[in-house]
Amino acid sequence: FYVVDNQPEGKETHVQGESDVLLRTQTSGVQAHVMEAKEPPIYMICPGTVFRPDTADANHLPQFTQVEGLVVDEGITFGDLKGTLDYFTREIFGKDRATRYRPHFFPFTEPSCEVDVSCGVCHGKGCRFCKNTGWLEILGCGMVDPNVFRNCGIDPEKYTGFAFGIGVERVAALRYDLPDLRMLMTGDMRFLKQF
Template identity: 60%
Template sequence: MKNQIEEVKSKFLSEISSVEDEKQLEELRVKYLGRRGIIQSLFDKLREVPKEEKPALGKLLNELKELAQGKYNEKKLEIKGKKAKVESFVDLTIPGRLKYTGRKHPLTQTLEEIKKIFIGMGFEVASGPEIEDDYHNFEALNIPPEHPARDMQDTFFIEDKIILRTHTSPVQIRVMESKKPPVRIIAPGRVYRNEAISARSYCLFHQVEGLYVDEGVSFAELKGTLLAFAKQMFGSDVKLRFRPSFFPFTEPSAEVDVSCFICGGKGCRVCKYGGWLEILGCGMVDPNVFKFVGYDAEKYTGYAFGMGVERIAMLKYGIDDIRLFYENDFRFLDQF
């Protein structure tokens, strides 16, 4: 029995040294010091040993029990001290941290607002691939190889005739190839151009282009559509100004300015004291484009327009650097 006492002592000391929390300590107490624990079972066996051995064995058992109880008390104080030390670093008077609430990117907000306005005017939303072929991106839009208009759209080439689209106009071609008039769509999406990154230009940006083709579509309808858009986007007091311009896929073509909604057209820093802000380009679809998609240019007419989402957002929110949209700085994004 003496060997059993020594074995229990050794196991107890080994197990209590690895105890790390109050739960483990309580389990160890029940196992060794409980009313049905290992040490109590040794006391029960004491009545079975010869009388002459009982005093010596009884002394060893009492010493084991005292040792176990003492080590238990020490461990209990040690665990409580560690817990108190950890809790002392918690300052309950500090205000709690608010969870960050996600929100939509300012470009997403602007794009959704643009789409909502045109959908309300009867336009459908169409999409197409961002990796395009040269034919849909240029040739079918009346921009043949070596045409000077290609110089305005410095392009990322993946292969000889495969590129990252430079505008969303290819979507218009793909829709007209698959659908007969009437066609009334907007084509929002990302586009890519190999431009030097600066406060006013970036290697990728977002466009929304529109197309309406049917019998008897006129420039007056184009002006009315864009005026309705501008009033909903920038306020009911804005005015439009159309300036003659050139686009290979429209004829006649125009640049469209909106009266500055910041100063009311009087002149300010935003409009560079001119009273007008350029927002988009537009025009009547060139008959040559209809030939590429199999439309009868004698029967159908149409108009097209295109705007940069970043441009609209910068004007609307007074942002002076396009790079802010892509830097993921919460100090900027939290404002929207």
């Protein structure tokens, strides 16, 4: 695919075959479209392929699958966010795994967090797999910023909500202890048939 390189002074380089379409870097646009089109309550997920300017290595893929979730309703609190994501974590990784919510910045949620799950290899003691921290980052989340609601025609005095985004390949790698994300992309049936 092509990314148009916008030059200074408004000069754009157009090479034949180039397009000014940018492949999406996240699926958050789906959430905005749903909030514009529907009245709360909203409980939704949007799975989809996203693209990043990353070089593929053991921990990064230039193309991966994201699942975003959004809840908008009356009386939704940070406790609902934590309860939902803790439930998700226990179902995916097992009941013995702890979660940790680290403050972080995301443009469309406030407050925002990154969520870590305790390392399943060392159970939080620290090892090479978790870079000696005892924790593995699994997702980003936060309470929807009131300005996002205003821009989508939803009354932020009446409704609150939370959103989260998960990288499917990364969660699969953590659940199945895959040493390299690229293993999911090579199409080797001997590997894929294990699942």
